[in-house]
Amino acid sequence: MVQVFRQAGERVGFAELFFDLVFVFAITQISHTLLHHYDLAGALQTGFLFLAIWWVWIYSTWVFNLLDPEQPRVRGLLFTLMGLGLFMSMAIPTAFHERGWIFAAAYAGSQVLRSLFMWHHAEGRLRNTYARILTWLTAAAVFWLLGGLMHDGARVALWGIALGIEYLGPMTGMYVPGLGRDRSSDWTVRGGHIAERCGLFVIICLGETLLVSGATFAGMAWDAPGLMSFLGALAGTVGMWWVYFHWGHRRGSHQIEHSADPGALARLAFTYLHIPIVAGIVLAAVGSERAIAHPLDLGSPAEGAALIGGLVLFLIGNGLFKRVSAANFPLSHLVGLGLSVLAFLAGPWLPLWALNGVAALILAVVAVWENWSLTRNLSV
Structure with a gap:
């Protein structure tokens, strides 16, 4: 053969x-x-x-x-x-x-x-x-x-x-x-390859956010509200990259490479639990593009469903993904989810450029908190 x-x-x-x-x-x-x-x-x-x-x-x-x-x-x-x-x-x-x-x-x-x-x-x-x-x-x-x-x-x-x-x-x-x-033990998988492929798909989705945001802003008058929305989209994309790759992907890759049952881990962590991660990035990209195109519109529930809803999906997916390789759902992600709910409730009183910036700020809080927490634990 x-x-x-x-x-x-x-x-x-x-x-x-x-x-x-x-x-x-x-x-x-x-x-x-x-x-x-x-x-x-x-x-x-x-x-x-x-x-x-x-x-x-x-x-x-x-x-x-x-x-x-x-x-x-x-x-x-x-x-x-x-x-x-x-x-x-x-x-x-x-x-x-x-x-x-x-x-x-x-x-x-x-x-x-x-x-x-x-x-x-x-x-x-x-x-x-x-x-x-x-x-x-x-x-x-x-x-x-x-x-x-x-x-x-x-x-x-x-x-x-x-x-x-x-x-x-x-x-x-x-x-x-x-x-x-x-049986999952029958599935012979190369864990490092699976992890790398899923990471590259996340990069594809983050790249789509950058491309859409740049193309939308390039075709507009470069005024202050539009610029603030664009910078918020850029910061949010960087924040998503940091939250996913800095600890989660690296730890998940290590775990699947050394797992006694990589097939089961690949099915759970990289097949099913990546769905809300990727969906959240795509949904947030749609929200950011709408914020760049209409920065002075208020963040109605419909607008918040994309901007903040995408963030919520992303944090839930990342939290569950990291929970597979850790003892608990990350506290930093729970705090981020709580802040996201408050941002959604405040949305109708905030222009979209500000709501977009708040979403990016929440990601920054999650990333900094998680990095501080894990770095402190490693140093103990």
Whole structure:
């Protein structure tokens, strides 16, 4: 059988970084779609699409954790998935309208093709694992494709079933009658690679915040309120980077690299618990762009839902992620969440440039508090 699996090493390859460019586009499409449909329906639809985009990316990460991207067949798979990902990303703005069938076909095709490739090339327990995964994703694909051909409520219902199947699968061990279920100890993963890939996805989302903020401010008159909003967005992005990378990612990477059961840790900490982290960054980016575009508007509950809601999601996700490698949910993050609630309540009396600055200040408080606390404990 042709060799397609990694022999040694955990470093992320250039082909994988090239693959991620598609998801830079996907995240941009999601944030812009929410910006142009900034209401409850738009939030629910883009939230759903975000969960789908994250899931197709994280499944790819698990697969390329085992495959060698230097091998021609693997590169062929990776570039094919890139093409499908581009069609999926291009269809995002109208995925619940005329291009739903394109989104569904590209999404389902990616999930099934990748799993079929792994099943074909794997042996032993890994082959059984991907037989289970292929069964679950094929079942979901039926609902994706049927939903793509339907309209309105029928599409939403069918796609909801499809995504539910995919998210529940790992929780059940991908149980299939006759094949049984997987155990986390069967999942041979390179922990350092998984951690690095998730960190790079966070960088993608933070980069989207910078790009959107810069592009919005560049097209405006550079007055004081707009400048303050832009600086708040910049400070908030730096704060998110610091809160995630300075302690949390480094500690999480060390833990998964030395874990006796890296598969279970990868599933919990890097597959599920990264969802609110990444979603919070994207939502906060939308709030920052609205603050830059309309700095003197007041921070109504609708505006606060993005600016402060994104911050809340980000802090909850980081706190849970760090809780996996620590004894407690970080006190600094609990304080940050309390301050976020107060900021949201005060929002209707604050202009958006000020509310954006308050969000950045809360992140600074969390980062400084956490660094002081952990540094003090290490020195004791």
